[in-house]
Amino acid sequence: MRDSEIQEIERGALTTHFGSPTITSRKIKRDPSQPELFWWVIEPVAEALAVAERLSVAHRMVDGIRVVTLHGEIDHTAKDTLADVLIPQDEAAAPRVVADLEGVSFMDSSGINAFILAHQYLTAAHGWLRIAGAQEAVQRVLHLIGVDPVIDCHPTVEQALNT
Structure with a gap:
């Protein structure tokens, strides 16, 4: 190809x-x-493409805040991808992140764990993680597990950016 x-x-x-x-x-x-x-x-390429089909990621900077937009499903196959985009790989990256979950239709405990780890990392780096736009099913998981009192959750990206 x-x-x-x-x-x-x-x-x-x-x-x-x-x-x-x-x-x-x-x-x-x-x-x-x-x-x-x-x-x-080969199989590793097929597996990587399968993960990419289940979860797509885009990110942009807004006033020094990194906005990570996610689409698809967050499960055990996507947890490493999620952790990679939520936790900055370079020291110069902004330690403030808004995760836009408007396009996420499903999330299991692997996704919760990735968010908790990212929250801990960013907080230790004097930054923060905010979740925005979670659909009802994902919002229910965040609430049942008890993530929403730990990580700020907002109805929209704009509200998460301006809080």
């Missing part, structure tokens, strides 16, 4: 062909009339 084709992998492209993991694509120079192609991938 060429680099340009890798960058255009669409959600749902991971499949199997002749019993092996493959990526399916019709994107050859953007011509959908081309026949469907199967690109074989």
